[in-house]
Amino acid sequence: MLLVDSLTKTFSADENEVCAVDGLSFQIAPGEVFGLLGPNGAGKTTTLRMVLGLLEPDSGYAEVDGVRTADDPIAVKSRLGFVSAxxxxxxxxxxxxxxxxxxxxxxxxxxxxxxxxxxxxxxxxxxxxxxxxxxxxxxxxxxxxxxxxxxxxxPPVMLLDEPTRGLDVVGVQTIFEYIEHLRTVGKAVVVCTHRLDEAERLCDRFGLLHRGRLRYSGTMEELRTSTNREHLVEMFVDLMKES
Structure with a gap:
């Protein structure tokens, strides 16, 4: 339902080139909740903006329900729902x-x-x-x-950017129930967040972004096998130490 293939976006900052998103690829099926996770500055929001057609990628493409953003951005927007903080x-x-x-x-x-x-x-x-x-x-x-x-x-695809930021316990529970409804009715869902504890409860699969690159991708069990770590927080701490 959502296909992202080799998306790349570079910005100029203080006479330097900063690669915000670096060859990012993933896909999401109907009824699946995919957590695109990472700390602030990892490239999550830039990715969503390219999927929405608000930013033009330097290379790669996003395809929503069979339509590429670059080919028909209006048709893509009609197939997307967007919720932010x-x-x-x-x-x-x-x-x-x-x-x-x-x-x-x-x-x-x-x-x-x-x-x-x-x-x-x-x-x-x-x-x-x-x-x-x-x-x-x-x-x-x-x-x-x-x-x-x-x-x-x-819309067949929902994008949620930091949906629980600033909410109290009741508000966060509302978001959880909403995402469960989206899963039940067969929406493909992307959740971008740095609240890793919440992501573990919400998502079927995960993509761990660090400095614009997808470092790990898969189910929680697959990530545990790849990293030898039990929780997402521990996985990201290891990534930060590497950098």
Whole structure:
């Protein structure tokens, strides 16, 4: 459902070339949660921006549901849902108005958008404040709205960038339940995070990024075999020592 092949991106900084993403390759099947993991500066967000078509790679490509980002970025965006730590709600719109607005942006039929809005609102527990102005919501409520917004057009692939950052225990549990729902309905899911303890609970497979390179990839058992370490934190500590 999502294929990343040899993605590479270099930036200029203080007259030096910095390779933010270096020949990155991975693929994700429907119903699979893939953790793209690494410390700050590892290249996670740069990778997501290239998949989304917001950054043009120097080489390599990303393909979503059979469509390459470089060939048809609009079609790719319609196949992607994106959730980040920044909620980005429109404060002067009601929650319902904002969700239907995003449905319209994605070309969803108005009647279908309305029914999906009601269905997802019940699923994520936001039905009681659908008609409240978004600017009056609490942090946790805004995060739930953002999760619904990412699914309003029913994309086959979901990208989650640091989705639990800044959330309390209840908010983090909401994210866990959301990801389990995505798995159940067959979405291909990428979770980018440096919260390695959470990743171990969430993900089916992992890609360990360090300085833009994919150092290890596989299930938890495969990573343990490759590294002789039990937990992701220990694996990354070893990577940091190497560098």
């Amino acid at each position: 920044s909620d980005g709600v429109y404060p002067w719109l009601s929650v319902r108005e904002m969700l239907l607005y995003f449905g319209d942006l994605y070309g969803v039929d108005p009647d279908l958008a309305q029914s999906r809005c009601e269905e997802l609102a019940k699923l994520m527990g936001i039905a009681s404040f659908l008609d409240r102005r978004a600017g009056t919501l609490s942090t946790g409520q805004r995060q739930r709205v953002t999760l619904v917004r990412g699914l309003i057009h029913d």
